[in-house]
Amino acid sequence: MIEVGIVQMVFCSRVADPRDTSSLNENIKAIVRYSQIRNAKLGITGALLTDKTSFAQVAEGSAASIGNMYSSIVNDERHYDVELLQYVVTHVRLLPLQTLAFVEVDRLPGIDGINRHSTPLDRRKACLSVLAALRPLLLG
């Protein structure tokens, strides 16, 4: 489906305390449960990826709803070092059917050492790594 002016945002972040695995698992469950309901209401789709030390998320929706969501996300204490990897306007969603797919991976390639994404090219590469990690989801 074509939708004019959809924003596709990709960010990554570090898990607040990766050693506390039980809190982390609870946090992940709570984020996914809450976000699936809220994103459905706001017309946001996308996927959350984690290797249990970092998060990455692809989110697609109107500029207003993505902007509001991102403001909440950067202030969320369940993670830190939130880094915007991509914010582009498109007309076709990559993940039109998922309010928030959850993808656990052994390692989020390209996301290690988030502070090193200091140039636009580094951020572009990290973004492509996140999108590549969604391949199984996209290809079925």
Ligand SMILES: Cc1cc2nc3c(=O)[nH]c(=O)nc-3n(C[C@H](O)[C@H](O)[C@H](O)COP(=O)(O)O)c2cc1C
């Ligand atoms: C990694 C991560 C991803 C998140 N993704 C979403 C999301 O897709 N949609 C959403 O509504 N909240 C998401 N949240 C939760 C928000 O940060 C926030 O807690 C929630 O939107 C409530 O915000 P509010 O209290 O400002 O209304 C995410 C949080 C984290 C840590």
